[in-house]
Amino acid sequence: MxxxxxxxxxxxASEKSPxxxxxxxxxxxxxxxxxIKVEGISAKEFRLQRINILDFSAIVFTSRHAVDNFFKLAKELRITISEEMKYFCVTETVALYIQKYVQYRKRKVFFGTVGKIADLVPTMLKHKTEKFLVPLSDVHDNSVAELLDSKKLLHAECVMYRTVSNDxxxxxxxxxxxxxxxxxxxxxxxxxxxxxxxxxxxxxxxxxxxxxxxxxxxxxxxxxxxxxxxxxxxxxxxxxxxxxxxxx
The missing domain is CATH 3.40.50.10090 (Rossmann fold)
Known part of the structure; x- marks a missing residue:
């Protein structure tokens, strides 16, 4: 039993949950x-990846964890994110979450509907002159890089957070x-x-x-x-x- x-x-969060x-x-x-829980990597660890956030004109967010740790690292690195930065999010929920860190109305934000980067690609192709940065977890495969390569988009992936045991x-x-x-x-x-x-x-x-x-x-x-x-x-x-x- x-x-x-x-x-x-x-x-x-909702009492209406099944x-x-x-x-x-x-x-x-x-x-x-x-x-498990998600924790951000340190600025020191991030620098070892030799990624300069300001070299990119667009950020691709796959989750709210990615949003949190991107802006946390930017603050630690004392980087001022340009108001011209574009944000591509896998869902509207993630897109709206950006408001926690920036004034949404002043930013250029795009989002998909099914929670997959593949759903975002047609929109990204309309902005193919942008250079995209994709923050990821330490546990990931090469599928995102291979997809963006196949579409000939300028991009780089970087680790900004890791999944650890919630003891x-x-x-x-x-x-x-x-x-x-x-x-x-x-x-x-x-x-x-x-x-x-x-x-x-x-x-x-x-x-x-x-x-x-x-x-x-x-x-x-x-x-x-x-x-x-x-x-x-x-x-x-x-x-x-x-x-x-x-x-x-």
Whole structure:
């Protein structure tokens, strides 16, 4: 019987989240506790990449983490960002988040709708004389660089933040009594192994979102009980509800 589920994400901001409907419908307790956190790199570390931010006329933001750490580094480096700088964001939410740092109405901001850089490329091509800088996490592949290369856009990628384990306190370790764990990234699974080196899965169910996260579970010699997305369920909440229905 599954009564207590640990979801390795921040608690949803909206009370209308499907997670809360699931908790009510199936009488389960949902605990939202990220296994990973994002931290910015230092100005010293950034300088080692030999990237000069002022050499670029446009910034491509893939997340709010990228926005936060770009402006944090600019401040540490004592760089004044030109009012002519253009910003290309993967979603409107990220675009609006820029207002935290600059006067939105005075800037040139563009955004996509599906959360992928590929969706931004047609807009970027309309500004192909710009030189684009793409701030990224330390965990990334070459897909962004290869995509922009294929479109003959002037660009460079740089690391501005990293994903690290959000370590558990001694009290959290002692009270770790969940019936199910849900992960959304390989880093979350790695954090579990780091924080609980003697972890015995037993009857604890493990659910994952995304193929790389699922692989991280099996590579850690753990049993994978629920995998999303699937043909039937595109979201974790949909897959979780079906799983609880089958195991109630």
């Amino acid at each position: 599954i009564k207590k589920i640990l979801v390795s994400q921040p608690k949803p 997670y809360f409907d699931i908790a009510s419908k199936y009488g389960v307790e949902l605990v939202f506790r990220p296994f 558990f306190s001694e009290d959290e370790i002692k009270s770790f009594d969940y019936d199910m764990l849900i992960f959304f990234s390989p880093s979350g699974v790695q954090s579990l192994v780091k924080n609980f080196p003697n972890f015995k899965q037993g009857k604890i169910a493990i659910g994952t979102f995304g193929p790389t996260t699922a692989k991280a579970v099996t590579d850690s010699n753990l049993r994978l009980d629920l995998q999303a997305p699937s043909k039937e369920f595109t979201s974790m909440t949909g897959a979780l509800e079906h799983f609880l229905e089958e195991h109630k």
